[in-house]
Amino acid sequence: MVNSITIEIDGKKIKVKEGITILEAANQLNIDIPNLCHHEELEPFGACRICSVEIERKGRTRIVAACCYPIEEGLKVKTRSEKIDRIRKAILELAAVTSGENVTGEMRSLASEYNADLSKFASRITFKPTKCILCGLCVRRCTEATWDSVIGFVGRGVERQIVEFPEKKDICAVCTYCHDVCPTGRIKSTGADPSFPSLDDVLAGRE
Amino acid sequence: MKRRIKSLEELEKLRNEIKAKKDPNKPTIAICVGSGCIALGVPEIVKALKNDITRRNLIEKVEIRETGCLGSCEEGPMAIIYPEEICYFRIKTEDASEIIEKTIIGKKIIERLLYKDPNTGRTVKNLKDIPFYKYQLRPLLEKNALFDPKKIEDYIAQGGYSALTKCLFKMKPEDIISEIKTSNLRGRGGGGFPTGTKWQTTKEAPEDPKYVIVNCDEGDPGAFMDRALMEGNPHSILEGLIIGAIAIGSQQGFIYVREEYPLALENISLAVRQAEGLGFLGKNILGSEFSFNVRIHRGAGAFVSGESSALMTAIEGKVGEPRPKYVHTAVKGIWNRPSCLNNVETWANVPLIILNGAKWFRGIGTKGSSGTKIFSLVGKVKNTGLVEVPMGITLQDLVYKIGGGIKEDKEFKAIQTGGPSGGFIPKKYLKLPVDFDELDKIGSMMGSGGMVVMDEDTCMVDVAKYFVDFLLEESCGKCIPCRDGLKVLSSILDDICRGGGKKEDTQIINDLSETIKEASLCALGSTAANPVLTSLEYFKDEWEQHIKEKKCPAKACKALINYYIEPKKCQACLLCLKECPVNAIHGDKDQVHWIEQEKCTKCGACYDICNFNAVERISGRPVPPLPPNGTKPIRKKGK
Numbered sequence: 001m002v003n004s005i006t007i008e009i010d011g012k013k014i015k016v017k018e019g020i021t022i023l024e025a026a027n028q029l030n031i032d033i034p035n036l037c038h039h040e041e042l043e044p045f046g047a048c049r050i051c052s053v054e055i056e057r058k059g060r061t062r063i064v065a066a067c068c069y070p071i072e073e074g075l076k077v078k079t080r081s082e083k084i085d086r087i088r089k090a091i092l093e094l095a096a097v098t099s100g101e102n103v104t105g106e107m108r109s110l111a112s113e114y115n116a117d118l119s120k121f122a123s124r125i126t127f128k129p130t131k132c133i134l135c136g137l138c139v140r141r142c143t144e145a146t147w148d149s150v151i152g153f154v155g156r157g158v159e160r161q162i163v164e165f166p167e168k169k170d171i172c173a174v175c176t177y178c179h180d181v182c183p184t185g186r187i188k189s190t191g192a193d194p195s196f197p198s199l200d201d202v203l204a205g206r207e
Numbered sequence: 208m209k210r211r212i213k214s215l216e217e218l219e220k221l222r223n224e225i226k227a228k229k230d231p232n233k234p235t236i237a238i239c240v241g242s243g244c245i246a247l248g249v250p251e252i253v254k255a256l257k258n259d260i261t262r263r264n265l266i267e268k269v270e271i272r273e274t275g276c277l278g279s280c281e282e283g284p285m286a287i288i289y290p291e292e293i294c295y296f297r298i299k300t301e302d303a304s305e306i307i308e309k310t311i312i313g314k315k316i317i318e319r320l321l322y323k324d325p326n327t328g329r330t331v332k333n334l335k336d337i338p339f340y341k342y343q344l345r346p347l348l349e350k351n352a353l354f355d356p357k358k359i360e361d362y363i364a365q366g367g368y369s370a371l372t373k374c375l376f377k378m379k380p381e382d383i384i385s386e387i388k389t390s391n392l393r394g395r396g397g398g399g400f401p402t403g404t405k406w407q408t409t410k411e412a413p414e415d416p417k418y419v420i421v422n423c424d425e426g427d428p429g430a431f432m433d434r435a436l437m438e439g440n441p442h443s444i445l446e447g448l449i450i451g452a453i454a455i456g457s458q459q460g461f462i463y464v465r466e467e468y469p470l471a472l473e474n475i476s477l478a479v480r481q482a483e484g485l486g487f488l489g490k491n492i493l494g495s496e497f498s499f500n501v502r503i504h505r506g507a508g509a510f511v512s513g514e515s516s517a518l519m520t521a522i523e524g525k526v527g528e529p530r531p532k533y534v535h536t537a538v539k540g541i542w543n544r545p546s547c548l549n550n551v552e553t554w555a556n557v558p559l560i561i562l563n564g565a566k567w568f569r570g571i572g573t574k575g576s577s578g579t580k581i582f583s584l585v586g587k588v589k590n591t592g593l594v595e596v597p598m599g600i601t602l603q604d605l606v607y608k609i610g611g612g613i614k615e616d617k618e619f620k621a622i623q624t625g626g627p628s629g630g631f632i633p634k635k636y637l638k639l640p641v642d643f644d645e646l647d648k649i650g651s652m653m654g655s656g657g658m659v660v661m662d663e664d665t666c667m668v669d670v671a672k673y674f675v676d677f678l679l680e681e682s683c684g685k686c687i688p689c690r691d692g693l694k695v696l697s698s699i700l701d702d703i704c705r706g707g708g709k710k711e712d713t714q715i716i717n718d719l720s721e722t723i724k725e726a727s728l729c730a731l732g733s734t735a736a737n738p739v740l741t742s743l744e745y746f747k748d749e750w751e752q753h754i755k756e757k758k759c760p761a762k763a764c765k766a767l768i769n770y771y772i773e774p775k776k777c778q779a780c781l782l783c784l785k786e787c788p789v790n791a792i793h794g795d796k797d798q799v800h801w802i803e804q805e806k807c808t809k810c811g812a813c814y815d816i817c818n819f820n821a822v823e824r825i826s827g828r829p830v831p832p833l834p835p836n837g838t839k840p841i842r843k844k845g846k
């Protein structure tokens with residue numbers, strides 16, 4: 001039997017079952033916590049950090065990622081504050097370092113909500129915009145769909161990128177999952193009736 | 208040695224047999240064959256020593272003991288000659304024969320090879336009288352001199368594995384944990400988490416199997432504490448690990464060693480094989496009910512794999528990337544099973560605590576941080592090397608008493624503790640006692656024990672950039688704050704070092720640092736801003752000069768300095784003119800020299816070679832006009 005415990009999110013007390021994350025608990029209260037690398041059907045990844053919230057535990061506050069943090073009895077969560085908004089804005093501006101400002105989807109709407117200037121660091125860093133924020137949703141979704149992965153991460157740090165493994169191209173299930181989950185509009189369908197997002201083009205850096 | 212020991216009595220019998228064969232008065236040359244001394248050519252010296260005793264028919268009478276790091280890397284290669292305990296430094300291959308002839312046979316000291324105190328000019332014979340060692344307390348490192356790390360019989364002769372037998376036959380697992388808890392041993396890898404508490408958490412975690420892990424992925428620039436222990440005393444780490452396994456109830460251990468430490472890998476692999484052979488590992492250890500196996504995992508060369516969750520992911524066979532740790536790895540670690548990971552030095556302390564007691568351990572160090580800590584003291588300090596000191600020693604004593612002060616007696620500027628994510632500590636905190644909590648308070652941290660000393664020639668903006676770039680290079684790239692935050696930070700620092708700093712930059716740095724610190728996925732990111740933040744806080748003036756006056760007061764930022772030959776000092780000796788790799792210096796035998804600024808690459812070769820201090824580095828002001836063509840030098844008297 002799963003125990004239920006009481007926590008407090010933005011001043012609202014809620015009884016939830018043990019073992020779920022802050023993000024899942026907030027969803028039950030209809031409190032919106034933004035996220036870019038999370039999908040309810042996938043394991044938490046904790047890469048984009050946009051879901052950062054403030055928690056209070058044993059009298060100490062700290063910032064944690066709501067998508068990964070398992071709730072515990074008596075936990076107090078603040079999903080918005082001046083500091084959290086500042087951090088979320090900064091994360092969006094930093095994500096734009098690799099993606100560039102020409103993004104659509106969830107990232108675009110969050111940028112407007114948090115008043116993020118996606119071109120803030122453009123003059124400092126001369127990266128070719130990739131429109132990708134390396135959230136890894138497509139990779140993880142693909143793994144689930146194909147029991148393998150047609151695409152994957154390569155490289156470390158700022159050199160990290162998502163590539164297609166040529167030898168695995170044939171296992172593509174043409175499920176368009178990767179297209180559906182992309183939060184920046186990077187992976188997209190082309191043509192009138194696309195069977196699959198034009199991955200070749202995506203990976204070659206062509207729009 | 209292949210016989211499996213099946214009881215405590217058998218082990219003691221073996222120990223006595225080994226001891227009986229050893230003559231404590233046998234002349235012995237304990238020579239350091241650690242990585243540092245290998246680089247200085249020690250294998251050749253060892254070969255020469257061995258050839259010499261063979262030639263003189265002394266093989267049975269003299270022991271050449273190849274040991275792990277003896278500490279004084281600056282003065283290496285070094286050796287200690289027993290039974291007199293004479294220390295020789297900076298040994299060369301040519302000295303080998305003389306050492307055998309004069310010291311081993313003739314019982315005479317070779318003055319030339321002794322340590323010479325630079326202050327008194329006197330030579331010192333014994334280790335304990337040398338200032339570098341005098342102020343140290345070395346329960347962990349002193350063992351290195353006593354045995355050959357490749358010989359398990361040496362370790363056994365010195366009482367090795369008796370802490371293990373105590374734990375197997377005389378203590379209950381709860382007693383072991385309580386002893387470690389009472390000792391107040393805290394994680395030596397940098398976190399400072401109480402070791403006993405971690406063990407208990409793993410023990411009490413509901414799932415099985417449980418794992419114990421040694422973290423030897425030491426990657427901080429200039430740090431080599433774990434390497435020295437792994438190379439010099441691998442069995443002590445293994446013994447500590449087996450004890451931890453007994454306490455926690457684990458049957459499988461992992462030793463993660465970075466591939467860049469070939470000798471450490473070789474020695475620990477050999478130690479594991481020897482321990483398996485004798486029955487310290489495997490099924491029914493020493494005839495008890497307890498079984499435990501160890502696997503060595505070779506790191507694939509990523510700094511971030513030293514982070515516990517990344518290391519565990521790597522052991523699982525995946526890319527060594529960190530994962531969220533809101534549930535401790537002690538509860539959900541390798542394959543989501545309870546996994547207790549400790550640093551090399553933490554494990555090595557365990558047998559000592561079991562044998563000497565928690566009270567002994569608590570008697571060393573400060574209230575919050577017990578025991579000793581090994582530091583690698585490097586940078587602009589006279590005596591670099593590996594030092595082991597009681598916790599709570601002041602930075603001042605470390606730098607001046609043990610380190611002998613700053614090289615060339617220059618001015619101390621800062622000391623960086625805790626590796627690339629540690630902070631810079633300025634002069635005003637030199638009296639600070641070194642322990643986990645005190646270093647935290649001033650924005651630095653203990654880290655795993657790297658200590659880099661900086662002098663007046665170090666630019667604090669430039670060095671902050673160095674560490675940010677290091678971490679940027681080593682960031683796994685998974686989370687946005689660390690990956691992109693460090694990239695932006697690095698580019699801002701680069702601008703400032705090149706004279707393109709803007710006045711709002713320091714504010715942007717502070718804002719960015721907040722996000723990197725608070726929102727990063729793992730400790731690599733959350734501590735990455737420490738060097739920049741402490742540099743900004745303690746050396747604000749230097750930052751302002753870079754940004755406002757485009758001046759680098761330490762004259763280290765190439766873009767902000769110019770080289771200039773002072774005509775009044777130049778003796779027209781042609782030295783710099785010949786040295787300049789790009790022919791940017793002009794002049795003649797009887798004409799003062801001058802630098803063509805457009806050609807100059809600011810390599811500093813002229814500055815280093817000039818005997819008259821005529822070459823100057825100037826920053827923050829224009830280069831003075833050139834002397835008229837054909838200006839004659841003003842000759843110095845007597846030259």
